[in-house]
Amino acid sequence: xxxxxxxxxATIAVIVIITAAFIILMPSVEFNTSPxxxxxxxxGVIKNLNNFLYKMGGYEELEIILRGxxxxxFMKKDVLENVNQIESELDANxxxxxxxxxxxxLEYAAEVMTGKQNNFSSRGLNLFVxxxxxxxxxxxxxxxxxxxEIHITIRIFNSYEMMPPDEKDTRQLKTELTAMLDTKLLDTxxxxxxxxxxxxxxxxxxxxxxxxxSTIAALIMLGIVTSLVFKSVIKGLLSLxxxxxxxxxxxxxxxxxxxxxxxxxxxxxxxxxxxxxxxAIHFLLQHRKMKKLFPDxxxxxxxxxxxxxxxxxxxxxxSIVAGLLFLALAQFQPIRYFGLLIVFTLLTACFSxxxxxxxxxxxxxxxxxxxxxx
Numbered sequence: 499x500x501x502x503x504x505x506x507x508a509t510i511a512v513i514v515i516i517t518a519a520f521i522i523l524m525p526s527v528e529f530n531t532s533p534x535x536x537x538x539x540x541x542g543v544i545k546n547l548n549n550f551l552y553k554m555g556g557y558e559e560l561e562i563i564l565r566g567x568x569x570x571x572f573m574k575k576d577v578l579e580n581v582n583q584i585e586s587e588l589d590a591n592x593x594x595x596x597x598x599x600x601x602x603x604l605e606y607a608a609e610v611m612t613g614k615q616n617n618f619s620s621r622g623l624n625l626f627v628x629x630x631x632x633x634x635x636x637x638x639x640x641x642x643x644x645x646x647e648i649h650i651t652i653r654i655f656n657s658y659e660m661m662p663p664d665e666k667d668t669r670q671l672k673t674e675l676t677a678m679l680d681t682k683l684l685d686t687x688x689x690x691x692x693x694x695x696x697x698x699x700x701x702x703x704x705x706x707x708x709x710x711x712s713t714i715a716a717l718i719m720l721g722i723v724t725s726l727v728f729k730s731v732i733k734g735l736l737s738l739x740x741x742x743x744x745x746x747x748x749x750x751x752x753x754x755x756x757x758x759x760x761x762x763x764x765x766x767x768x769x770x771x772x773x774x775x776x777x778a779i780h781f782l783l784q785h786r787k788m789k790k791l792f793p794d795x796x797x798x799x800x801x802x803x804x805x806x807x808x809x810x811x812x813x814x815x816x817s818i819v820a821g822l823l824f825l826a827l828a829q830f831q832p833i834r835y836f837g838l839l840i841v842f843t844l845l846t847a848c849f850s851x852x853x854x855x856x857x858x859x860x861x862x863x864x865x866x867x868x869x870x871x872x
Contacts, residue, residue, distance in 0.1 A: 558663060568646060591674070592657045
């Protein structure tokens with residue numbers, strides 16, 4: 499009613515609150531690149547897979563590469579003891595199921611022969627094991643020919659959820675490893691961590707950039723087109739408000755319910771922009787007609803616009819939503835999340851068009867008329 503048209507302060511307050519919540523929560527949106535999370539955890543296939551991987555200790559491996567400053571650096575007793583200390587801390591991590599390296603095997607051989615743990619004082623044994631590694635490791639996968647570089651291979655698994663690690667788990671483990679290596683390794687040792695899982699972290703970063711770039715580019719292009727159509731930058735910006743509220747609200751929903759962005763849900767914003775802009779354009783086109791009928795009464799023009807466009811906007815949106823809701827029944831979780839998110843985003847955009855856009859349109863028209871009068 500007329501009260502809705504005049505409530506511009508409440509409208510701006512709602513926009514500010516949603517925008518602030520989006521800015522605060524957006525960094526918390528997770529990206530999912532783990533195939534095991536694409537299906538419900540109750541699925542028999544996923545249960546069997548996770549049980550198999552649990553017994554194997556997972557399948558994802560990382561390599562910690564240690565480089566010394568000189569030849570035979572990793573044959574020195576103090577260096578081997580330092581690396582052994584690092585490996586002991588790795589072994590205590592519940593999310594690391596397997597460790598293999600030259601120092602670890604050397605310690606095992608020394609314990610078998612002497613009965614003592616952490617014993618690297620036998621030079622003869624050290625030389626024997628080093629020759630064996632040169633023979634069985636021609637590709638230098640674990641140690642370089644001059645023993646200036648060694649590789650520690652670790653296998654990772656989420657022992658708390660009993661499933662392969664996702665992006666969040668891998669990032670956390672990388673942070674823990676980085677802190678440990680920075681503080682516990684000798685200053686003369688350079689190190690790096692490599693592995694396929696870290697490549698997926700780069701993929702997640704790329705997805706995050708693509709999501710932001712594609713969304714911003716689509717909004718800018720839409721704003722330019724609508725500004726040209728209405729011959730007004732203000733109208734172009736107004737057409738974006740419902741879409742922005744829908745996108746912001748969907749991101750907030752994802753954080754609250756722990757819904758990740760993945761290869762499918764990342765498309766929600768761009769599709770919503772293409773589909774959801776119809777409501778705002780319909781409203782603004784009708785408002786342009788109503789202004790001609792009520793040139794001296796901006797309140798009446800906006801109110802009549804709501805009366806003429808409210809029902810078609812709601813019916814159109816609910817028709818689209820009714821079709822998309824069937825996606826929520828999918829077993830494949832990215833498709834299910836895609837359906838739920840795009841439905842929520844379109845409904846929020848529709849609500850914003852009906853509730854927020856009228857008061858903003860009235861506010862801009864009154865300010866425009868005030869400038870003309872002065």
